[in-house]
Amino acid sequence: MSVAVVFSGQGNQHPAMLPWLGDDASMATLGSRLGVPDWRAALADPAWARMNAHAQVLITTTGLAAWSQIASRLMSASIAIDGVAGYSVGELAACAAAGVIDAEDAMKFAAQRATFMDEASRSLAGGLCGVTGIAAADVEAVLLGTSVSIAIRNGDDSVVIGGPLGGDALDAVEAALAARGARCTRLAVSVASHTPLMRSAAQAFGNALSTAGLRAPTLPLFDSDANRVWTADQARAGLAHQIDHTVRWDEVMDQLAARGPSCVLEIGGGQALARLWQQRHPSIPARSADEFRTLDGVLAWIERSAP
Template sequence: MSFALVFSGQGMQHPAMLPWLAPDSALVRLTCARLGVEDWRNALEDAGWAASNRHAQCLLTGLGLAAWQQLAADLPPPTAIAGYSVGELAAFSAAGVFDAATALDLARDRAEAMDRCAADTPGGLLAVSGLTMPVLDQLCHQTGVAVAIRNGVDSAVIGGPHAALARAESQALQQNAHCTRLKVHVASHTLWMQAAANSFAQTLAALPLQRPRSVLFSNAVDRVLDATQAKAALAAQIAQTVRWDECMDNLAARGVGCVLEVGPGQALARIWNQRYPDIPARACDDFRSDAAVVAWVHSQL
């Protein structure tokens, strides 16, 4: 048996997440230094700070990698790796495409590029469940938003300018959908982020990325085989629909026995368990100790 490793995106960050994460690891300290805070948990108590795109992307990238470093010594290498939205930065780093410090640099540059787009067209994201994709596609067309993330047959995230997103939410609720506004202030993975994708592509072009050491799947180009594909994938997903449903199918096709989600909340584990009930998934946020995480993975191998 083997396992897949997936890294969460932003929107679920909270002060109590990853309760077992060592506060004094080198990577946690580096992440706090990049953010200019002494204690990231205290910083997350401020809802405005926590929702900042610049803060969240850097924090989740650094903490995701710190958590994985803490676990990796006691686990076999994962069979395959993927990341959800900004979680791709941690995933690509865990796969050996670039080191953790570079991942933090890229998180900063990615967030800044997206914030510049949002300054021109303020927007956000809305999680919607209970509508089939054809119905949701029609709703998006009628209200002027776009599908940002595909999670399943009746679960997705839509994005767009605030007024259009409000229209979409109202119409979705009228159709008995369940809607949740995400804690982001940009219309990630939609056409409104194209300038950010172009800017990030220029940033990536200057970096000497490496070929993945692990099987790595992306939100935009399926499996990533080399540095050229890695650069294209990381830039493209900023302004294109995240095909998380296809990422999950790719991971399952590797014959994994379980899935471990690293990051805040349990969203990816929950989506996975709905799609693949015979292949268990758990989130690191479920556990009170790193030993318990390791024990669960080993129990599935």
């Protein structure tokens, strides 16, 4: 019996997420990190929730707190971890889960990452848009000659595009794609993550990571280019690289599927990654920890998923 674990990215956090999540040392400091007395109440304000400085720290902290509680139960039940990966900022939590960095450092890096990305967007505001119902190759054809690029590849007909805001950039590309029959959904993020607009942020984050005491992973870890991470240097390079380069999540899912897990568990708010997995690899069950009311429910589902 085994499970692959994927950590959610930004955009699906909500006040009722992970209802079974208990308090631990990291959760006890989350309010002070974010400057609010109650993080769940704060998430009820959409403007507050979408700010990088809030979202990236919250996603990393809650993801790692949930992982800490799940991991001990998996060990007790002799359930193996087939692989770990993280979607966008979720890669920080994945690295911590795999032993590359401590949880405290992951939360610190999440705050730095958000700051660098916000600074990069001050000179040119950007955004992201999910595009489905049209082949990725057709999306690329529309993007030729524009300042918009593919930020994330989720599937053969599912991508996220990113670029500058305004009528002559992201808005114009959305209109062109919609005219071709695509469904376009603007995401609740305030920067064009994983695009060249974030180049200065990637460089700054790389510099911050260069002096960090990272370690080789103790679990099978995959970066956003779908590469198996074997060393601390590879993890360091991957965390910086993904900020201004396309996340190849479709290939990450393929790499995890090739390892033959009994099931896949998403950790974070919402069920976006579980749904993407079900679309691409329906023979391997996937659910999000956010769907369960109790931790016992999470573990019982994993145990039932064994062939």
